[in-house]
Amino acid sequence: MILKTTLAGRTYAFKDVKDVMAKANEQKSGDVLAGLAAETDSERIAAKEVLANMLMSDLREHPAVDYDIDDVTRMDQDGVDTAQYNRIKNMTVGEFREWLLSYDTTEADIKGATRGMTAEMVAGVAKIMSNLDLVYAAHKIHVESECNTVAGRRGTFSTRLQPNHPTDDVEGITASLYEGLSYGCGDMLIGLNPVNDTSASCKAILERFDDVKRRWQIPTQICVLAHITAQMEAVRQGAPTDLIFQSIAGSQKGNESFGFTTETIREAQALLREKGTAKGPNVMYFETGQGSELSSDSHFGADQVTMEARCYAYAKQFQPFMVNTVVGFIGPEYLYDSKQVMRAGLEDHFMAKLSGIPMGCDCCYTNHMMADQNDLETLTLSLAAAGCNYVIGVPATDDVMLNYQSNAYHDAAAVREVLGLHPIAEFERWCERVGIMENGRLTDRAGDPSIFTERSGL
Structure with a gap:
């Protein structure tokens, strides 16, 4: 050598x-x-x-x-x-x-x-x-996974609907949820980042998600992205849960800094397979992002791309339903500008697919970075062309809880139309029944959340 x-x-x-x-x-x-x-x-x-x-x-x-x-x-x-x-x-x-x-x-x-x-x-x-x-x-690589629906099939481009709220107010969350659904978002997941990382708050939000999903017969998955231990306690208390989430790192030390071990994940996986509400078999959701190991001094002198690849090697051991990199969330300390963010997003997606992971991306940036919404839209289109399984959707590109910018609810619809892509098939049929989509495109009714406040059902 x-x-x-x-x-x-x-x-x-x-x-x-x-x-x-x-x-x-x-x-x-x-x-x-x-x-x-x-x-x-x-x-x-x-x-x-x-x-x-x-x-x-x-x-x-x-x-x-x-x-x-x-x-x-x-x-x-x-x-x-x-x-x-x-x-x-x-x-x-x-x-x-x-x-x-x-x-x-x-x-x-x-x-x-x-x-x-x-x-x-x-x-x-x-x-x-x-x-x-x-x-x-x-x-060239498509990685499918199955929870309640099958994700990652060729020709699909999915979304995680992220109705975050600055106080975890369930009614405010529901309003944002309905808006996202009205744009055809949420086929991959309805998943919220909570302010209150407690099992009680997690349970209350999951119950509302489950109520909406059942009332409107929505073929999707639900999850609250609390710490893994809080989610596990909520499941034990009877919270309806399709997926259990955890942010992961590329080293044991990094994972321990997140407050969990490999045994914790194995326990959570077994718990959800016993008491969860998903059909399965894939019931885990992981998030990653270049630079997290540097924050906890758990990179062992390795660069952030190598450590990110190790996250995917770890994730694949648990056959997850979904994984995504939150590509610009940590900030300019690790990815300074739009050029670095776009490169990292493409690297992460490629490395995950080559690792055998069902991969998505939160195309995002914090407001103290040298990046803007045009950069994220360019990255989103590139990732969709690369076969990315899904992206995140938030109201008007602005996450009011995490205080960062991501894709808007309507962005995925534009990308689908440009590239000839579709939501997950069952979800697209549901959108057609509700009147949101027709012939693979949004209708004039799309973007109107009052669809879900009317008394008439499907």
Whole structure:
């Protein structure tokens, strides 16, 4: 394994695989602040060249966090399919990239290779791909999952309806919920981020979601994104729950900083399969985002793209119904501007799909970032073209509780029309019965939440 190269008469040497991986990354403010990034574009190009000439086996043999101290690494390494790994281990990273992008390489071929890859192998390939490479390769891969409905089928583009409220007022939440439904949002999930992270508040909101879902016979899933332990207690108290949620990190230390362990997730999964309201079998929902491990000093000197790939390696152990990166939520400390946010969103989606994860994205930014709504709309369209399973929808792009900007309720409808995509089939048929959609497009009645305050039923 050669850790140096010469460009334009200058030799660039790297101390180890982790150093190559970090410096080969596209510029991210989080890597810069952590002292991991390439100092110049020339050094970045040199690192990419060294990385491209490494064997895929080199990346597997040098995980970002040691096997003996980290359960994410252990689960990832122990889950590798040896036969599939042997097919690709002697390819260089550059050769594997070319294979992925080849016209002759099929989705079945890629899904086979996926079973032989670790997170570091996935991240290494992403680092030497252009944005269009990431879109093209991800578009080849579709990952389906099933809770109450089946998500991720080719030709669909779904939404999570996010009716957040600054005080968790159930009537205010319901008003926002009805508005989102009136735009055809919510086929992936009706899911709220609560202000009050208690089992009682979680239960009250879930009961309202369940009431609306049953009253209007909506084919979807419901979830309140409280801490995993609060959700578990709500389920024990009888709260109707289709999915259990948790934010995850790419290391055991990072997950412990979030207040849970792998055993917690296993317990939650078993609890929901016993007492949850979903048909299943996929009952977990995970969120990620580049840079979270840096916040808790749990990145072990690895760059944020590599740590993000490790999140997906961890998530796939639990066969989730849905995963999404909240791509610009942490702020400019980790993704400084729109260029970095767009790159991260495409990287995350590609890496998750290559890991075998049913992947969505919260295309968002905080107001102290160098980004605006035009940037998010560009990212959303790119992700939809790449086969992204779903995006988030909030009222008028403004989440009044989390204080960040995301996609508006109506954005997904525009993207669907432009690209010829549809909601999940059962949900689209429901939209047609209500009068919101016709022939795959929103009707004149769309956007009118009074549909759901009228006395007449379906």
